Amino acid sequence: MTRTWRLVVGSDDAGLEYKDLIAGDLQGDPRVTAVVDVGVNGDEHTPYPDIGAAAARIVAEGRADRAVLVCGTGIGMAISANKVAGVRATTAHDSYSTERSVLSNDCQVLTLGQRVIGPELARRLVREWLDYEFDPESPSHAKVERINALESARGEAGGAR
Numbered sequence: 165m166t167r168t169w170r171l172v173v174g175s176d177d178a179g180l181e182y183k184d185l186i187a188g189d190l191q192g193d194p195r196v197t198a199v200v201d202v203g204v205n206g207d208e209h210t211p212y213p214d215i216g217a218a219a220a221r222i223v224a225e226g227r228a229d230r231a232v233l234v235c236g237t238g239i240g241m242a243i244s245a246n247k248v249a250g251v252r253a254t255t256a257h258d259s260y261s262t263e264r265s266v267l268s269n270d271c272q273v274l275t276l277g278q279r280v281i282g283p284e285l286a287r288r289l290v291r292e293w294l295d296y297e298f299d300p301e302s303p304s305h306a307k308v309e310r311i312n313a314l315e316s317a318r319g320e321a322g323g324a325r
């Protein structure tokens with residue numbers, strides 16, 4: 165049976181066009197059961213760290229499985245989402261990195277740069293990304309667990325958020 169996904173989408177002003185394009189694609193994708201849009205929308209100008217963190221919190225709390233976030237480069241969204249405990253976010257602008265972000269790194273958040281790649285590539289990467297699912301039996305699992313241990317150690321040292 166095909167895996168289905170509950171997703172979050174978000175962007176700042178610089179990523180709004182792609183966020184809306186991607187949200188439209190996701191709403192018509194049979195693999196997607198829910199799409200939560202955390203903005204920006206309309207005349208809203210929320211900066212990327214607030215949007216990235218809001219989306220990541222929804223994922224960390226288990227209210228969605230994954231998030232796609234768009235800003236000018238994707239970088240600010242990835243940095244912001246990664247500040248939320250339990251979330252692994254990355255920018256990926258090619259098929260192989262998109263695949264490995266899930267299969268090697270168990271990233272739940274994909275970030276894209278509207279100023280970096282064209283809209284058709286962005287849409288294709290998101291379509292491909294939904295085909296990948298992390299295998300907890302794979303040799304990559306132990307490495308992701310080491311990342312999680314780094315995060316726990318940081319929390320215990322007083323850096324928890």
Ligand SMILES: O=C(CO)[C@H](O)COP(=O)(O)O
Pocket residue numbers: 176178179212235236237238239240241
């Ligand atoms: O790309 C961004 C952050 O990584 C954002 O869309 C633009 O940020 P700015 O260059 O600081 O305006």
